[in-house]
Every structure is written in structure tokens, then in C-alpha cells.
Amino acid sequence: MATTQPIHHRELAPQEMLGRSRIWTLVMGLAVIGLVLGIVSYARELTGGMVVTGMRDVGIGGGATWGLYVAFLIYMMGVSFAGITIAAMIRLLKLEQLRPVGRIAEILSVVAVVLGGLAIIVDLGQPLRGLVNLFRYARPQSPFFGTFTLVLAGYGFASLVYLYLGSRRDAAVLAERPGRLQWLHRFVASGYSDTPEERERHDRASFWLAVGIVPLLVVASSTLGFVFGLQIGRPGWFSALQAPAFVTLAGVSGVGLVIVLAALVRHAEHRSDVLTPAVFAWLGKLMLGLLFVYVYFMAVELVTATYAGSEADADITAALLTGTYAPIFWTSVAFLVVPLGLLVYAALAKRWSIGMLTAVSVLVNLGALGKRYLIVVPSQTHGTLLPYGEGSYTPALVEYGVVLGLVALGVLMIGAFMKALPVIELQREEEVGQDA
Amino acid sequence: MTRYAMVIDLDRCQGCRACVEACKVENNTPQGSLWMHVFRLEEGTYPSTTMSFLPRPCQHCDNAPCVKVCPVGARYKREDGLVLTDFDRCIGCRYCELACPYGVNVFNWSDPAEHQYLDWDDPDLPDEVRGSVPPWHNPDHDVVHGDEQRRTSGGGHAKGVVEKCTFCVQRLERGELPACATTCPVNAIIFGDTDDPGDSVNAEIARGDAFDLLPEAGTKPRVHYVGGKHPTRSAREIERVEVEV
Numbered sequence: 001m002a003t004t005q006p007i008h009h010r011e012l013a014p015q016e017m018l019g020r021s022r023i024w025t026l027v028m029g030l031a032v033i034g035l036v037l038g039i040v041s042y043a044r045e046l047t048g049g050m051v052v053t054g055m056r057d058v059g060i061g062g063g064a065t066w067g068l069y070v071a072f073l074i075y076m077m078g079v080s081f082a083g084i085t086i087a088a089m090i091r092l093l094k095l096e097q098l099r100p101v102g103r104i105a106e107i108l109s110v111v112a113v114v115l116g117g118l119a120i121i122v123d124l125g126q127p128l129r130g131l132v133n134l135f136r137y138a139r140p141q142s143p144f145f146g147t148f149t150l151v152l153a154g155y156g157f158a159s160l161v162y163l164y165l166g167s168r169r170d171a172a173v174l175a176e177r178p179g180r181l182q183w184l185h186r187f188v189a190s191g192y193s194d195t196p197e198e199r200e201r202h203d204r205a206s207f208w209l210a211v212g213i214v215p216l217l218v219v220a221s222s223t224l225g226f227v228f229g230l231q232i233g234r235p236g237w238f239s240a241l242q243a244p245a246f247v248t249l250a251g252v253s254g255v256g257l258v259i260v261l262a263a264l265v266r267h268a269e270h271r272s273d274v275l276t277p278a279v280f281a282w283l284g285k286l287m288l289g290l291l292f293v294y295v296y297f298m299a300v301e302l303v304t305a306t307y308a309g310s311e312a313d314a315d316i317t318a319a320l321l322t323g324t325y326a327p328i329f330w331t332s333v334a335f336l337v338v339p340l341g342l343l344v345y346a347a348l349a350k351r352w353s354i355g356m357l358t359a360v361s362v363l364v365n366l367g368a369l370g371k372r373y374l375i376v377v378p379s380q381t382h383g384t385l386l387p388y389g390e391g392s393y394t395p396a397l398v399e400y401g402v403v404l405g406l407v408a409l410g411v412l413m414i415g416a417f418m419k420a421l422p423v424i425e426l427q428r429e430e431e432v433g434q435d436a
Numbered sequence: 437m438t439r440y441a442m443v444i445d446l447d448r449c450q451g452c453r454a455c456v457e458a459c460k461v462e463n464n465t466p467q468g469s470l471w472m473h474v475f476r477l478e479e480g481t482y483p484s485t486t487m488s489f490l491p492r493p494c495q496h497c498d499n500a501p502c503v504k505v506c507p508v509g510a511r512y513k514r515e516d517g518l519v520l521t522d523f524d525r526c527i528g529c530r531y532c533e534l535a536c537p538y539g540v541n542v543f544n545w546s547d548p549a550e551h552q553y554l555d556w557d558d559p560d561l562p563d564e565v566r567g568s569v570p571p572w573h574n575p576d577h578d579v580v581h582g583d584e585q586r587r588t589s590g591g592g593h594a595k596g597v598v599e600k601c602t603f604c605v606q607r608l609e610r611g612e613l614p615a616c617a618t619t620c621p622v623n624a625i626i627f628g629d630t631d632d633p634g635d636s637v638n639a640e641i642a643r644g645d646a647f648d649l650l651p652e653a654g655t656k657p658r659v660h661y662v663g664g665k666h667p668t669r670s671a672r673e674i675e676r677v678e679v680e681v
Contacts (some may be wrong), residue, residue: 049546049595051546059473059540065530124527125530130528130529133508139507143505232653233535233538345511383565386490387475387648387672
């Protein structure tokens with residue numbers, strides 16, 4: 001594959017690769033505006049109390065006490081799961097052709113962990129206490145514990161290590177050349193000079209980290225499903241399917257985001273040489289498998305709830321199928337089932353168009369967001385076991401503002417990384433030639 | 437060892453909600469925060485309808501789901517049966533609120549000091565009341581309680597933490613009954629110690645018609661009901677209680 005690499009990409013530093021891209025500047029500008037909006041919204045929430053959000057107490061308060069923030073949090077945790085899975089699979093199974101998207105997956109994972117962590121903080125009534133007490137008084141009995149330790153810390157650490165180890169080698173190459181960011185590249189390389197010995201050690205470390213991550217993947221993401229699935233007091237949540245369904249949908253949405261980001265990079269940096277249709281086809285097949293399993297889970301869950309559900313379960317199912325939540329529910333289902341159909345067609349026809357895959361990825365991510373929202377909210381407004389009556393929840397402007405700010409922060413992080421370091425790994429074989 | 441329990445006689449309850457009021461006065465809860473709630477329920481279709489009342493304090497479960505899920509141990513179970521919240525430790529994640537099948541937890545969405553039923557700065561108020569926020573403040577809440585020496589009786593009422601019924605821990609320590617039990621005009625709320633064989637609460641619990649709320653949740657509540665029946669799924673509140681926070 002290295003031989004097909006046009007030489008000019010090797011000569012360019014990442015910030016030159018993007019060129020003076022107007023679109024990049026525009027997107028970053030918009031992201032800054034979004035971030036400012038988010039900060040303003042959160043400042044309002046901090047000073048005025050969480051009464052400025054649309055959330056209210058379950059029961060007498062007639063609302064949902066977890067809302068958009070938690071839906072966004074579990075969505076982001078899902079994305080980080082998929083990112084780290086792809087990164088680990090590339091190392092473990094030696095999927096050489098997928099290497100070009102490896103770093104994209106790692107960045108996505110790091111960004112998702114950061115955004116997910118921040119989403120927890122903005123959802124807390126006492127955020128400063130949270131930062132101290134969650135460590136000081138941590139209780140493994142709480143299903144939340146796994147979210148903090150395994151998902152936030154575990155995924156965060158693993159993906160940062162991968163991102164750093166990979167970037168370090170590229171930084172070592174780039175640090176040889178004069179440029180505005182040479183200091184940064186020298187700093188990131190920090191003594192690493194990519195000798196065969198060092199590379200050997202690097203590969204060994206990456207491999208064993210992948211071996212360590214694989215069991216973590218299933219356990220950690222399941223704990224996030226357990227946050228909901230273990231609560232007997234919430235019909236609609238209490239289900240053994242919660243954990244595996246969570247993991248699968250996480251994979252679907254995360255792979256989707258990797259595809260979208262890879263398509264953007266391919267376009268912005270003109271990298272059709274390494275981000276070949278074959279890479280996209282591979283990701284598409286992975287998504288097809290995961291999406292198939294998820295749609296199956298969804299069907300099983302629906303059959304169980306409608307056929308044999310308790311009265312409380314039946315109320316929630318009715319609200320989903322024909323009631324308050326029907327528009328979101330059926331839109332989400334369509335956004336998952338239609339892409340499944342398209343992917344099946346692509347698999348049968350063996351035609352994996354990048355445009356189609358990108359569109360499908362955007363759709364499944366919207367569908368996944370909708371499904372996350374529908375896991376969190378209806379159980380609270382329609383799932384009270386005592387006769388409280390129906391509640392309702394509409395996210396307030398402040399909540400949209402904060403989530404917008406978080407997304408903008410993610411865009412800024414990815415954009416800044418693209419300027420500073422190569423978002424696609426530099427080719428190894430050529431480096432060998434250069435060093436020798 | 438003392439093990440507190442409460443029995444609520446639904447046959448006696450007349451739905452006057454004096455217990456709700458007593459709770460608010462004793463515990464200085466802010467607007468929209470009801471630690472005690474009395475359902476006024478209706479079942480069936482006209483003309484064959486039945487009406488019933490169901491007071492609902494915290495059930496102080498022996499197998500409390502809220503205690504299990506709390507990520508920082510702010511919600512804990514005491515040996516005397518009480519389930520309490522350490523208001524200084526709670527981080528406001530509201531997980532307990534979702535784990536509880538009974539919906540007894542209340543979050544302080546806004547600053548409780550500023551969120552009272554009356555505007556105490558109103559110039560029309562008499563001089564001795566105006567300007568003092570809160571106008572009447574129960575000093576019992578300023579101190580720590582129990583062997584664990586934690587501030588659990590609802591003192592401070594801080595913004596962004598979860599609160600709930602404490603069985604009036606500050607009153608129990610003085611040997612008094614919870615405010616709701618004392619105030620109930622028809623003695624529908626019987627409170628006592630299950631480890632004391634002579635306590636009348638034991639006879640009530642032993643009654644043939646005694647039941648617990650939502651036994652299927654496996655929570656083993658310390659609040660029991662007699663003289664009525666468990667509300668069915670078709671029960672609805674006669675008038676919807678809508679709190680403003």
C-alpha cells in the first residue's frame with residue numbers, strides 16, 4: 001500500500017495538508033460560537049439552579065429528572081466504545097488496510113470520553129462536590145461506578161495512549177523539519193526517534209494494550225447498560241437486554257461517526273489514496289453486522305413488552321408506539337431500519353459507495369440519538385409505579401445550548417488536532433527508507 | 437436496639453393532608469418539595485367509583501434501591517431502620533430518584549432560600565416577619581445527627597441536592613414522634629419500635645389486612661399499610677398535584 005502513496009503527502013506538514021482551507025476556518029469559527037453559547041447556557045444553569053432546565057422531579061414533579069444531558073452522555077459513551085474497539089481491533093487482528101482510519105477512531109474516542117465526562121458534570125446539581133466526592137467516596141455497588149472507572153477512565157486512558165503512541169512516531173518524523181509547529185512535534189516526540197528497536201517496542205506495547213482492552217470493552221459498556229437495566233423501580237428500564245443492546249447500538253453509532261469523519265478527511269485532505277473504498281466497505285460491513293443485531297434486539301424487546309409486559313410496561317410501550325413519543329420512536333426506527341436495508345443491498349450488490357455510506361452513517365447516528373433519548377425519558381414520565389399520573393419532559397433552551405456547546409468543543413478538539421498532527425498515520429515503509 | 441417502623445391506617449385516613457403541612461413546617465421544606473404526599477385516588481367509572489386516600493412518606497426500605505445506586509454513599513441505611521441523606525455529601529446526580537419505585541425523592545432545582553411560598557420581603561407583611569429568610573427556621577436542622585454525626589435532617593436545604601422524608605430524625609432523637617404522626621387528627625399514622633414487643637405498632641403490622649406498597653419491587657419497606665387495599669394500576673388522582681419548583 002505504501003508504494004501507492006504519492007510522495008507529496010510525505011512532504012507536507014499537517015497544517016499544510018489542509019491548506020488555507022476556508023471551510024476549516026468557517027467550521028472552527030462556528031464551533032467557537034457554539035462553545036461560547038454553551039458556556040453562557042451553563043453559566044445560567046450554575047447561577048440560577050437547574051430549574052432553568054426542562055427537567056423536573058419524577059412523580060409529583062410530573063417530569064423527568066434525567067433528560068437530554070444523560071441521553072447525550074450515553075450516546076457519547078457509545079461513540080467512545082466504538083472508537084476504542086476499532087483502534088484495538090486494528091492492533092490485535094493486524095488489520096493493515098484499516099490503519100488509515102485508526103487514528104480517526106482514536107481521536108473520536110478521546111473526544112467522546114471528554115464530552116461524556118463533561119455531560120456528567122453539567123448534569124450534576126453540585127458539580128464541584130461531584131469532582132471530589134466521586135473519587136473520595138466512590139462506591140463500587142453503584143452501577144455508576146463502572147461508568148466512571150471503566151468507561152471514562154479506562155477508555156480515556158487506553159485511547160489516549162494509542163493516540164499518543166501513534167502520534168509520537170509521526171511527530172518524530174515531522175520534528176525533523178522546520179516549521180511553525182516544530183516545537184510541538186519535538187515535544188510530542190519527546191526523544192522518540194523511530195529506530196527499529198523503538199518501533200518493535202512500540203508495536204509490542206500496542207498489541208498488549210489491545211489484549212487488555214478487549215475484555216474491558218464488553219464489561220465497561222455493559223456497566224453503562226446496567227445503569228438502566230438493573231432498576232426494578234423503573235419499568236421499561238428493567239431488562240436483561242439493556243446491556244447488550246447498549247453495546248451494539250454503541251458500535252453502530254460509533255462506526256457511523258468514524259465513517260463520517262473519514263469521509264470528511266478524505267475530502268478535505270484529498271486522501272483518496274489511502275482512504276480507499278475498500279476501507280469504507282470494511283467499515284460498512286462492520287456496521288451492517290452490528291445494526292442487524294441491534295434491530296433484532298429491538299424487535300425482541302418490542303415483542304416481549306407488547307405480548308407479556310406488565311401494566312406499567314404496557315403503558316410505556318403504548319406511549320412509544322402510539323402516544324407522546326410515537327414521532328421520535330418511529331423516526332428513530334426508520335433511521336435504523338432504512339439504513340439496514342441500504343447496507344443489505346450494498347452487501348448483496350457488492351457496491352459500497354462512500355456517499356451512500358456517509359448518508360447511512362448520519363442517519364443511524366440520528367436514530368441512535370433518538371433511541372438513547374427514548375431509553376432515558378419515557379420510563380420516567382410514563383413509568384411511575386404509584387398512581388402519579390403522566391408526566392412530560394421537553395428539553396429547555398439551556399439544555400440545547402449546553403449540548404451544542406459540548407458538540408462544538410468536540411469539533412474544536414478534532415479540528416485542532418488535524419492542524420497539529422497528521423490525522424492519518426504517515427507511511428511506515430518510507431520512514432524506514434528515510435531513516436536508513 | 438431500636439427498629440423504627442410506621443403503620444398507616446387507610447381506614448382512618450380522611451385525606452386532610454395535615455401531615456403534609458406538619459412535615460413542611462417541621463422540616464422547613466421549600467416550595468414544591470413535598471416529603472409527605474397524600475394521594476387522593478379514584479377508581480372505576482361513574483357511577484361505580486370508589487375513592488381512597490394513600491399517604492406516602494419515604495418507605496425507609498430495608499433493601500433500599502436508592503442506597504444501592506448512590507455513587508458517593510450520601511444515601512445510607514441506619515441500623516435503626518432509617519434511610520437518610522447526607523446533604524453535605526450529595527452531588528445531585530438524582531440517580532436515587534430514578535431507582536426509587538415510590539417517587540419519594542425531591543431535588544432542589546432552585547435555591548431553597550429564595551424559593552419559599554411567600555415573598556418574605558413583601559412590604560405588606562407585618563414588620564416582625566418581613567425581611568427574615570426563612571422567617572421561621574427550625575434550629576434542629578443545623579446540627580449533626582446520630583452516631584454517624586452527619587447532617588441528615590434536611591438542614592441547609594442546599595441547591596442541587598436531593599432530599600426526602602427523614603422520619604423526622606431530629607424529633608426521634610428527643611424521643612418524639614415524627615411530625616406527621618403527631619399531627620394526624622385521626623391517629624391514622626402509627627409510629628413505633630418493632631424491637632419493643634410492647635409497642636402497639638407490632639400489633640398493627642400483625643393485622644391480617646396489613647400490606648406493603650409495591651411488594652414486587654422487593655424493597656422490604658418499613659412503612660406498612662392497614663385498613664385498605666393496594667391501589668390498582670387504574671387508580672388515578674382526583675385532582676392532579678402539580679408542584680411549582
